[in-house]
Amino acid sequence: xxxxxxxxVLYLLLSYLDLRSLGRLSQVCKPIYHFVNRDAVxxxxxxxxxxxxxxxxxxxxxxxxxxxxxxKIAQNWCNGCCKRAVPLKWxxxxxxxxxxxxxxxxxxxxxxxxxxxxxxxxxxFEQNPHAVFRGHEGDVCHFAVTDSHLISGGSxxxxxxxxxxxxxxxxxxxxxxxxxxxxxxxxxxxxxxRDCTARIWTSATTFSRHTIPMYxxxxxxxxSPTLSSFVTGTACHxxxxxxxxxxxxxxxxxxxxxxxxxxxxGVLDMVFESPFQLFTCGYDTFIRLWDLRLSQRKCVMEWExxxxxxxxxxxxxxxxxxxxxxxxxxxxxxxxxxxxxxxxFFQLTSNQVSSPVYCLRFSSxxxxxxxxxxxxxxxxxxPPTPRRQTTHPHTHSS
Numbered sequence: 453x454x455x456x457x458x459x460x461v462l463y464l465l466l467s468y469l470d471l472r473s474l475g476r477l478s479q480v481c482k483p484i485y486h487f488v489n490r491d492a493v494x495x496x497x498x499x500x501x502x503x504x505x506x507x508x509x510x511x512x513x514x515x516x517x518x519x520x521x522x523x524k525i526a527q528n529w530c531n532g533c534c535k536r537a538v539p540l541k542w543x544x545x546x547x548x549x550x551x552x553x554x555x556x557x558x559x560x561x562x563x564x565x566x567x568x569x570x571x572x573x574x575x576x577f578e579q580n581p582h583a584v585f586r587g588h589e590g591d592v593c594h595f596a597v598t599d600s601h602l603i604s605g606g607s608x609x610x611x612x613x614x615x616x617x618x619x620x621x622x623x624x625x626x627x628x629x630x631x632x633x634x635x636x637x638x639x640x641x642x643x644x645x646r647d648c649t650a651r652i653w654t655s656a657t658t659f660s661r662h663t664i665p666m667y668x669x670x671x672x673x674x675x676s677p678t679l680s681s682f683v684t685g686t687a688c689h690x691x692x693x694x695x696x697x698x699x700x701x702x703x704x705x706x707x708x709x710x711x712x713x714x715x716x717x718g719v720l721d722m723v724f725e726s727p728f729q730l731f732t733c734g735y736d737t738f739i740r741l742w743d744l745r746l747s748q749r750k751c752v753m754e755w756e757x758x759x760x761x762x763x764x765x766x767x768x769x770x771x772x773x774x775x776x777x778x779x780x781x782x783x784x785x786x787x788x789x790x791x792x793x794x795x796x797f798f799q800l801t802s803n804q805v806s807s808p809v810y811c812l813r814f815s816s817x818x819x820x821x822x823x824x825x826x827x828x829x830x831x832x833x834x835p836p837t838p839r840r841q842t843t844h845p846h847t848h849s850s
Contacts, residue, residue: 471497471523494519499771501526502788502795505816507770509726514816525817525832529773529786532796533835534819539577540827545807548822551597552813557820558602559827560592565604567618570818577829583618596636601655605631605643613655624653626660635682637675640700642682644670650684652703662703674722674730676744681706683730685719694719695732697744707749709742721765731774733763739776739787755787758794764808775819777809782823784809784830800828 469477474497478488487493498504504522505514514522528534542561551558555570557577566581590607601621602614611624611631629647636642641653646669651660672685681697688694693708694717717736724730730742737757743750755774757763762779774787782800800821801807807824814820819830 467496489518489520491519494523498523498526502529502771502773502786503769503814503816504771505769509770511770513770517816522816528832528835530788530795531835532786532798533832534798535831535834535836536798536800537577537829537831538826539579539829542825545824546591547593547810547824548827549592549594550811550813550820550822550827551595552815552820553597557813558595558597559822560595560604562591563588563606565592565595565602570815583616585612585614585618587612587614587620587623590630593630594633596634596641598636598638601636603634603636603641603655605634605645607631609645609647611641611643611653622655622658624658624660626651626663632670633672635673635675637677637679640675640679642673642675644673644684644686646670650698652682652700664698664703669718671718671720671734672722672732674724675700676727677724678727683709683722685722685732685734687718688713688716688735689718694734695742709749710740710751720763723766723768725768725770731766731768733766733776735762737761737763739763739766739774741789753789755792755794757785759783762808765811767812767814769814775812775814777812777821779808781806782809782821782828784812784819784821798830 474488478485498506498519501523504526505512546561549560557568557570559566565585567583568581569578585602588606588608588610592604592606595602595604605611607630609627609629612620613622615621627645627647629645631643631645634643639655641655644650648666648668650664650666650670652662653660666686668689669687670684671687673682675682681699683697686694693710694713695709697706699706717734719732719734722730722732728744730744733739737760739755740751741753743752757778763776764779765777767775772789776785784798785794786796788795809821809823812821817833821828
């Protein structure tokens with residue numbers, strides 16, 4: 453009877469079913485199985501899970517992967533079930549940075565940035581890079597990937613604009629100390645430096661449009677999706693908030709965020725989730741969500757790292773999940789925004805070998821974390837099979 457109902461009626465009926473009920477219904481018959489497998493059926497369920505790729509505004513980040521499959525993988529994210537691997541190691545301790553762009557992972561190692569393919573079928577990491585970006589005289593500190601360019605900032609104070617074919621197309625000079633952070637959107641580049649300045653550039657010119665004195669080291673920057681403003685995170689050693697919003701055209705401070713930061717509570721990473729939602733983290737061990745609307749401009753939620761460790765990096769899935777990287781023992785934590793406590797955590801190094809998680813990135817199925825001497829990968833598609841417990845033949849139960 454069900455297969456004979458109009459499709460719109462079937463969609464309405466199935467919208468009331470949960471994950472388990474949909475799975476059972478799909479076993480009724482082949483027509484129902486094929487109908488239940490449609491993405492439209494799973495969209496509502498997917499919105500309630502972590503990292504299914506359905507953002508809060510309804511955008512699908514991974515349309516090439518069936519939603520039903522993503523919901524299955526999302527259960528592994530929630531339960532912390534994954535296979536661990538270390539696809540790359542290096543001998544010298546570094547402060548690497550990562551970017552994930554579709555099926556390519558970009559990784560900075562000393563003065564180079566390498567691009568590695570991720571196979572679509574297995575998401576297996578290709579150790580041999582298909583492109584190498586060079587040009588800095590010192591270590592690469594930070595970089596950003598756009599549709600057409602890769603922009604890198606180095607300890608030599610330079611910002612290099614590379615084509616996606618790894619050729620340097622422009623060199624932006626102005627900072628006289630290391631470029632600690634940068635962001636780029638639609639030809640706009642904003643950088644921050646140890647020289648206590650932030651600069652606004654365009655990729656079409658080699659000189660900065662504006663230089664803004666910050667009076668202390670700039671640790672992080674993020675350009676608003678509207679391109680009209682950007683946010684800076686500084687070291688918090690002076691008597692003002694480490695978080696400030698700036699107008700791009702006028703290069704003037706629009707407002708400061710928060711007033712209760714303790715001295716030294718520098719902001720190390722930040723990410724816009726929408727034009728009005730900004731996530732930040734740093735030395736004070738908190739992840740904070742800021743509402744940037746004119747009527748608000750305040751912290752509306754916060755999550756505290758339970759072991760009092762500085763938080764070096766964060767990323768969100770655009771819906772319910774936050775991933776953070778801590779300063780000790782390579783700890784990665786997964787957070788559900790609807791809860792205040794950490795959902796899952798993974799310690800990537802031993803107690804004897806400690807390293808911060810300098811940067812992390814994730815897709816629908818994998819999480820990659822860059823530590824001082826290795827790149828770690830967590831695969832949530834196929835969790836490891838539990839080991840079968842065996843009883844020694846000479847052991848007798850009492």
